Amino acid sequence: MVKIKSNGKELETGDELLELVGPRTEVKTISLERRTLACVWYLSNQETFRSIVDRFGLSKGSLHYFLRKFCNIITSNEILQQLIRWPSSDSEFQNISENFTQRAGFPNVIGALDGTYIPILGPTAFRESYICRKGFPALHLQAVCDTDLKFLDVFCAYPGSVHDSRVFKNSPLYTELQNNPVPRQYHLLGDSAYGNSETVLVPFRDNGHLNADEKRYNNAHSSTRVDIERSFGLLKGKFRRLRYVEMKRVEDIPSLVVTCCGLHNFIIQRERYTDEDIDMDAADGDGPPGTCSVARDTGAVDKSGHEKRLQVMHSLQ
Known part of the structure; x- marks a missing residue:
């Protein structure tokens, strides 16, 4: 099971998140797991951008790119309507x-x-x-x-x-x-x-x-x-x-x-x-x-x- 941390706590739903974003992510030399972990870590912490790229072995340009793509996937109509629905x-x-x-x-x-x-x-x-x-x-x-x-x-x-x-x-x-x-x-x-x-x-x-x-x-x-x-x-x-x-x-x-x-709802639907x-x-x-x-x-x-x-x-x- 992939462990994704939010505010220092491991999310048991890491694999499910990868399954959600994976089919909509193009193949890259950097693994889907590492890219997703870096994006969630960025959103969950106030750590500096430079510190995060060092932590995950990415370039600043790569993290900017992956973060933008990750947000675009989560906020797409197909995904967001699954997560936030009136x-x-x-x-x-x-x-x-x-x-x-x-x-x-x-x-x-x-x-x-x-x-x-x-x-x-x-x-x-x-x-x-x-x-x-x-x-x-x-x-x-x-x-x-x-x-x-x-x-x-x-x-x-x-x-x-x-x-x-x-x-x-x-x-x-x-x-x-x-x-x-x-x-x-x-x-x-x-x-x-x-x-x-x-x-x-x-x-x-x-x-x-x-x-x-x-x-x-x-x-x-x-x-x-x-x-x-x-x-x-x-x-x-x-x-x-x-x-x-x-x-x-x-x-x-x-x-x-x-x-x-959207991730807030994703977690609530699966974890206490x-x-x-x-x-x-x-x-x-x-x-x-x-x-x-x-x-x-x-x-x-x-x-x-x-x-x-x-x-x-x-x-x-």
């Missing part, structure tokens, strides 16, 4: 919902939605557009997860200065939800960075005057939505390269980030994880877990979303 049947929605309900009684949740920053070196041109609200250059990763901390959808394309709500409304997921709405009783949970709607329920804004029902709703909401923060913590705990991606070609970084998300694997300090990339920016006030209120939130609030009594 639920499509009512039975899938119901199963996910039941698992979420067990957490704090919050009904009909089919995913926890959030964004996190991926710190990067940043480009020279248009650098200010990459500076996130925490003051460093970053890319925005949006994701939805289930209770197993498995990603149901990921999207990495926008620089760090773009607000979460705008990223969501310009994401393929938003388009999918508009064109193929989920059954009306189901919804995602998002934090206050998103606008409240029938599709995404957010907390009541705490202005210091919340009543007991609203506080109960917010507590159940937070206790349920925390899984997306734990997913980011597990992702960055296993793939430590995402804590700071020192790549000069910014256009190559989204593929690397999504590759890590423990709380020790979850690094909550690195979960958000933008502050302590649970902090967020407030959605920009457009002056418009989604009435159906407001009514749905009240219905859920009353059901929690």
